Structure formats: structure tokens, C-alpha cells
Amino acid sequence: xxxxxxxxxxxxxxxxxxxxxxxxxxxxxxxxxxxxxxxxxxxxxxxxxxxxxxxxxxxxxxxxxxxxxxxxxxxxxxxxxxxxxxxxxxxxxxxxxxxxxxxxxxxxxxxxxxxxxxxxxxxxxxxxxxxxxxxxxxxxxxxxxxxxxxxxxxxxxxxxxxxxxxxxxxxxxxxxxxxxxxxxxxxxxxxxxxxxxxxxxxxxxxxxxxxxxxxxxxxxxxxxxxxxxxxxxxxxxxxxxxxxxxxxxxxxxxxxxxxxxxxxxxxxxxxxxxxxxxxxxxxxxxxxxxxxxxxxxxxxxxxxxxxxxxxxxxxxxxxxxxxxxxxxxxxxxxxxxxxxxxxxxxxxxxxxxxxxxxxxxxxxxxxxxxxxxxxxxxxxxxxxxxxxxxxxxxxxxxxxxxxxxxxxxxxxxxxxxxxxxxxxxxxxxxxxxxxxxxxxxxxxxxxxxxxxxxxxxxxxxxxxxxxxxxxxxxxxxxxxxxxxxxxxxxxxxxxxx
Ligand code: FAD
Ligand code: SF4
Numbered sequence: 001x002x003x004x005x006x007x008x009x010x011x012x013x014x015x016x017x018x019x020x021x022x023x024x025x026x027x028x029x030x031x032x033x034x035x036x037x038x039x040x041x042x043x044x045x046x047x048x049x050x051x052x053x054x055x056x057x058x059x060x061x062x063x064x065x066x067x068x069x070x071x072x073x074x075x076x077x078x079x080x081x082x083x084x085x086x087x088x089x090x091x092x093x094x095x096x097x098x099x100x101x102x103x104x105x106x107x108x109x110x111x112x113x114x115x116x117x118x119x120x121x122x123x124x125x126x127x128x129x130x131x132x133x134x135x136x137x138x139x140x141x142x143x144x145x146x147x148x149x150x151x152x153x154x155x156x157x158x159x160x161x162x163x164x165x166x167x168x169x170x171x172x173x174x175x176x177x178x179x180x181x182x183x184x185x186x187x188x189x190x191x192x193x194x195x196x197x198x199x200x201x202x203x204x205x206x207x208x209x210x211x212x213x214x215x216x217x218x219x220x221x222x223x224x225x226x227x228x229x230x231x232x233x234x235x236x237x238x239x240x241x242x243x244x245x246x247x248x249x250x251x252x253x254x255x256x257x258x259x260x261x262x263x264x265x266x267x268x269x270x271x272x273x274x275x276x277x278x279x280x281x282x283x284x285x286x287x288x289x290x291x292x293x294x295x296x297x298x299x300x301x302x303x304x305x306x307x308x309x310x311x312x313x314x315x316x317x318x319x320x321x322x323x324x325x326x327x328x329x330x331x332x333x334x335x336x337x338x339x340x341x342x343x344x345x346x347x348x349x350x351x352x353x354x355x356x357x358x359x360x361x362x363x364x365x366x367x368x369x370x371x372x373x374x375x376x377x378x379x380x381x382x383x384x385x386x387x388x389x390x391x392x393x394x395x396x397x398x399x400x401x402x403x404x405x406x407x408x409x410x411x412x413x414x415x416x417x418x419x420x421x422x423x424x425x426x427x428x429x430x431x432x433x434x435x436x437x438x439x440x441x442x443x444x445x446x447x448x449x450x451x452x453x454x455x456x457x458x459x460x461x462x463x464x465x466x467x468x469x470x471x472x473x474x475x476x477x478x479x480x481x482x483x484x485x486x487x488x489x490x491x492x493x494x495x496x497x
Contacts, residue, residue, distance in 0.1 A: 003082070007073075010087050016069065019093055025068050033136040034063040041356040045326050048212045051353055052116070052145075057097070060146040064093035067138045070129055075140060078127035080473025081108045081181065085124060089143055098158070101151035104144060105160050109184035110177060110223045110472065112152060113206055115145025116215050118469045119347050152222050159229045163190035168486060171196065171254040173240045173426060176204020177468045178459025179260035180227060181475030187230040189483050194254075195232060198239040201291055204262055206468070208287045211320050213327070214350075217290075241429035256454050256482045259430075259441060260475065263460035265421040269312070273370025274416070278304060278378035282313070282321045282417035295328055306413025308332045310381055312367055313417030314344035315465075319351065321415045322359050333359050334409075338366040338386050343396040364388070365407065366399065370414060378414055383407045420465045430455065440464055447481035448474055456482050 010016070037053040038044075044051050055063065067089040075085045084103050091100035104111040120141035128137035151157055168191050172179045175197040183193045201207045203220045228234070238244060240261075249257060266281035268274055285303065288294035294303035309325040311318050314337035326333040335354070337344060340363050344351060355361070364386045371380040385405035388397040422439040434442040434451045441450055441457040448456045458474025460466055 007084060007087070010084065011069070011071070015094060016090055019090055020069060023065060028066055028068055029130065029133060029135055031062065031066045033066070034059050034139055034142065036139075036142055038353075041353075041358070044213065045323075045357040048327060050216055051213050054149055055142055055146045057095075057146075057150070060092050060097075060143055061095060063139050063143060064089045066130070067093070068129060074127045074129060075124045075138070076127075078124040080123070080469050081114075081476055083107050083111075083124075083144070085140055088147060089138065089140070092143055092147060097147055097150040098154070098156065100143075100147035102158055104147055105158065105226075107476070108472065109181045109227060109475075110206075110220075110468075111144055112148035112219045112223060113177070113215060114469055114472070115141055115143075115148055116219070117206075117210060118144075119467055121348065123469060152219075157222070157226065159226055160184070160188055162188050162230050165192065165231075166190040168192065168256075169194070169252070169254045170482070171249050171252075171257045172260060173257065174198075174204060174260040174262055174459070174461070175202040175224075175234065176260060176262050176459060176471060177206060178262075178461075178471035178475045179204070179258065180224070181472035182258045182260065182458070182479050183232045183475075184227055184230065185476055185479035186483070187227065187232050189479070191483075193232045195234050196238045196240050196244070197234060197236045198261075199291070200236050202234050202236060204260075205264075208291045209283075209317065209320070211286065211290055211324055213323065214320065239425065241425040246430050254454075256456070256486065258475070258478050258482070259426055259450075259455060259457035259461055260459045260471070261423045261426050261461045263420040263422045263440075263463075263465050265423055265439075266416065267419045267421060268416055269367065269418060271368055271370070273372060273378065276370050276372040276378040277376050278306065278412060279370055279414045279416065280304075282311070282317045282415050283420065285321055285415050286317070286324065289324055289328070303328075304413055305329050306411070308334075308411045309413040309415065310334045310336050310367075310409070310411045311415045311417055312336050313419075314339065314341075314346055314363075315417065315419070316346050316350060317420075318415075318417035319346045319354050321417050323350075323354055323357060325413070325415065326357055326359060330413075334362055334411075335359060336362045336365050336367060336381075336383065338364065338399040339396060340364055340388060343388075364399065366401075367414070368406070371408075378411060381409055381411050381414060383409065420460075422461050422464065426461070438464060447485075448478040449481060449485075 069086045073086045088100045088103040125137035170191045172195040206220045266283040288303045305328045309330040311322040365383040368384045369382040385402045386399040389400040392398040427435040456478040459471035
């Protein structure tokens with residue numbers, strides 16, 4: 001049965017028809033979109049507890065009634081992992097939350113994660129039919145989170161079915177969302193999957209980047225445990241390209257390799273004073289706080305806790321850093337961004353939450369110099385004032401310097417969050433890979449296959465810094481393509497192995 005036939009068959013189940021008859025579309029559209037309950041800004045700006053509290057069952061069932069169970073669900077076109085959105089939502093409407101979670105897990109290895117951090121407003125929700133009627137989209141992300149949380153909290157977690165073991169060994173490099181999604185799909189198909197991770201924790205940016213107050217690590221751990229129960233093996237503290245080589249993987253009998261090593265190399269501006277004490281990258285700051293417990297008073301590797309902290313950048317990483325600095329005691333936590341708020345790439349919800357928590361926004365400002373004291377510690381920062389010019393290649397209006405307009409501000413810490421570059425080790429050590437001038441691995445866009453016969457790649461190592469759901473979509477796409485190749489050719493991907 002094709003996916004379309006499967007969706008059609010599910011849609012025509014009698015209980016679905018009964019739901020459709022229970023309420024008219026007009027009544028469904030008239031229901032206002034639910035608001036996410038959250039911790040108060042006063043409390044949460046000093047706490048690491050999760051800000052969004054999740055919907056209740058009643059709120060979820062009411063929100064689910066808003067979905068029109070469209071015959072042609074346009075929302076699904078906006079989901080890179082192709083979740084059967086109306087089916088999971090209608091299961092919530094009829095109160096079968098476990099079945100809703102099962103539907104999510106058919107195509108997504110990380111529903112509780114995506115329900116929290118996926119930019120739904122730019123993906124599935126941006127394609128919801130409600131928008132065409134001048135209404136707010138169905139809160140697909142909130143409902144996804146509800147179903148996944150319900151299943152986890154009920155303790156009755158279903159493990160997706162896996163095909164009989166086919167004895168073919170597959171390696172994955174990197175345990176972020178791309179690697180986990182690929183591993184899940186390959187395990188379902190019966191492959192023997194081993195994921196190699198350089199760090200001591202599994203999860204990539206989900207663990208070391210995104211803070212607890214947005215995505216608690218224990219939520220990620222439960223989704224990883226499901227993959228383990230499906231048979232996926234994880235090897236931590238193993239840097240592929242250093243601890244083990246491409247040749248070692250061949251010698252171990254791996255017939256296909258998926259590279260999902262991400263983009264964890266921080267960019268700097270190369271301006272005077274960037275090497276002063278107190279100027280660091282978001283990557284270092286967040287990794288030390290999230291993964292090395294650096295904020296704890298007993299930490300062996302404590303992190304600097306500034307009182308006047310400037311974060312340079314306007315993306316999710318910048319928002320996570322500034323909100324972390326606030327929680328670690330900054331009286332003044334400032335976002336310094338060279339464009340206006342409209343051009344900020346961060347999720348609207350993160351900007352809203354940051355503002356509520358007392359974060360100061362200095363938009364249309366760009367640092368040009370850090371100034372230190374006699375001990376080499378940063379104490380001030382010189383900012384160039386900017387205005388907006390014509391749109392650039394990204395479609396956003398270009399920031400242009402206002403000649404002679406500068407401002408000096410006092411700071412005791414600066415966190416640079418202006419983007420990341422791909423981790424260079426794999427492109428350097430896997431000879432024969434075609435690599436772009438930005439250091440990303442070049443792959444065939446349909447199959448995600450590289451120039452090496454056994455290597456597929458996806459996620460940030462191919463796209464540069466992108467999103468969780470795009471990385472997961474790549475994992476799924478590569479799994480399908482690698483499976484097709486192994487199945488169709490019936491031959492090992494690696495010549496002579
Ligand atoms: P990663 O998550 O980076 O995982 C790569 C893994 O590979 C890492 O664990 C790394 O240690 C490992 N690795 C690297 N090299 C090797 C090697 N040689 N051997 C073994 N292992 C290796 N996206 C959203 O959609 N929503 C958000 O709210 C959001 N917030 C973000 C906040 C922050 C602070 C950051 C940094 C990013 C955020 N993103 C967000 C982006 C998103 O997290 C990434 O696009 C996504 O994690 C990319 O997934 P990936 O699997 O390609 O790589
Ligand atoms: Fe439901 Fe909106 Fe998807 Fe239609 S487009 S099925 S209303 S979520």
C-alpha cells in the first residue's frame with residue numbers, strides 16, 4: 001500500500017466519519033486557538049525549569065476539534081518527516097492519546113523533542129488551511145508534544161516494530177537529530193545500526209545546545225531509550241576520523257555509513273579584542289552549562305557568570321544564550337543584533353519569552369571592538385549603529401553602517417552567537433568526499449548520497465546550521481535511499497568488502 005492509500009484508508013475509518021459528523025466545519029473553525037500555559041517570567045528568569053508547561057487533556061481535545069480532517073491535508077506538505085497529522089490529531093479528539101503517539105512514532109523518532117523545539121510556525125502550521133480562512137493555524141506542535149508526553153508519563157511506551165534482522169551492519173557518525181532519525185528508520189527495516197558519538201552524551205545539539213528550560217535532557221533520553229530498545233547500539237566518546245577511521249569502519253564490516261556530524265564549529269567576527277577574557281562562543285558557553293554542569297557551585301569547570309552580558313546574534317542560539325545568562329544572574333542581559341527584530345531568525349516564541357524575562361534588545365547595532373582592562377578582561381564594547389538597506393541574497397534587508405554613529409557600552413562578558421560552520425574532521429579524513437567552500441558535504445539532493453559509494457550524509461553537515469526537523473527529514477530520506485540501494489543491488493555498498 002502506498003503512503004497516500006494508507007492515509008486514505010485511515011481517513012475512511014468509521015470513527016473518523018463519526019467525528020466529522022459530530023461538528024460542522026464552521027463550528028470547528030470558530031474555536032479559538034489554545035494558548036500554551038507557561039511559568040511566570042519572574043519565576044522562570046531565575047529557574048532552569050521548563051518554561052512551557054504543556055496542554056491538559058481537555059485543552060488538547062478541544063484544540064484537536066479545530067482540525068478539519070482535510071481530505072488533502074496541506075499541513076503534511078510542511079512536515080519534513082511526513083507525520084500523518086490529521087490522523088494523530090483526530091485520535092486526540094476521540095481521546096485515544098496512545099494511538100496518537102503511535103501515529104507520531106510511525107515517522108518521527110523524536111516527537112516529544114519536535115513538539116517542543118520544531119519551528120512549526122514555519123513548517124506544518126504555515127500550511128494549515130485555517131490560515132487561508134484568516135484564522136490561526138491548528139496548534140499542531142502543542143498537540144504533538146501533548147501526545148508524546150502523555151505516552152511517556154503513562155509509562156506505557158510503545159516501541160515501534162522492527163523487521164526481522166537482516167544481518168547488514170550500518171554505521172552512523174553523530175547522534176544528533178539527523179543520526180537518530182536515520183538510525184530509527186534503519187532499525188525498523190531490520191538493519192544492525194551502530195551510532196558513533198564524539199561526546200560522552202547522546203543527542204547532539206538537543207543535549208549540549210538547547211537548554212533545559214526549553215528541552216529537558218530527560219525528555220531526549222526517553223526517546224533515545226526507545227531507539228536502544230529497537231536495537232540501535234551507541235558508542236560514545238568515539239571521534240570518527242580520530243579514534244576510529246573510515247578504514248576501521250570498513251574492516252568492521254559496515255556496509256553503509258551515514259554522516260550526521262553537524263555544524264558545531266563556532267564563527268567569530270575577527271574584530272579587535274575577541275580574545276579577551278570574558279569573550280566566548282555560544283557553543284562553548286551552552287555546552288559547558290548544559291553538558292558539564294558548569295553553572296553548579298561545585299563544578300570542576302565553572303563558567304564565568306557575568307552581570308552585564310552581551311550576546312551577539314539574533315538566532316535561537318543567541319536567545320538560548322541570553323536567557324541562560326539571565327538565569328545565571330546577569331542583571332543586564334543584552335541581545336546585540338545588526339538588523340532589526342523583523343529579520344531575526346530566532347523563533348517568535350523565543351523572542352517573546354526573552355523579552356518577558358527582561359532581556360534588553362539592542363537591534364541595529366554591530367560590535368566593532370572589545371576593550372579590556374589591565375588584566376586582559378573585557379570591560380567594554382564599541383558598537384556601530386546600523387540602518388536597513390536593500391534586501392540581500394537571504395531576502396532580508398541588508399544592515400548598513402550609519403557613518404560616524406557609534407556607542408560604547410559597559411559589559412563584563414560577551415557571547416558570540418553569529419552562526420556555525422560544519423565540523424571539519426570528517427570532510428578532511430574521509431578522502432574522496434566532495435566538499436563545498438563552506439565545508440559542507442555535497443550530496444545528491446534526492447538520495448543524500450555522497451561521491452563515495454557507501455557514504456550518505458544529512459543534517460547540518462550538509463546544510464550548515466539549520467533545524468532539528470530538517471535534520472530529521474534528511475535522516476529519513478537517506479535511510480530510504482540507502483535501503484533502496486542495498487535492497488535493489490543486493491550487493492554491499494563498499495567495493496571489495
Ligand atoms: P547535531 O545536532 O550537531 O549533532 C551532530 C553530532 O555529531 C554531535 O553530537 C557531535 O558531537 C557529533 N560528531 C561530530 N563529529 C563527530 C565525529 N567525527 N565522530 C563522532 N561524532 C561526531 N533547531 C530547531 O529546529 N529548533 C530550535 O529551537 C533550535 N534551537 C537551537 C539552539 C541551539 C543552541 C543550537 C546550537 C541549535 C539550535 N537549533 C534549533 C538547530 C538544530 O539543533 C540543528 O540544526 C540540529 O541539531 C542539527 O542536527 P544534526 O544531527 O545535523 O547535528
Ligand atoms: Fe487539520 Fe490544518 Fe492539517 Fe487541515 S491543514 S488537516 S485543518 S491541521
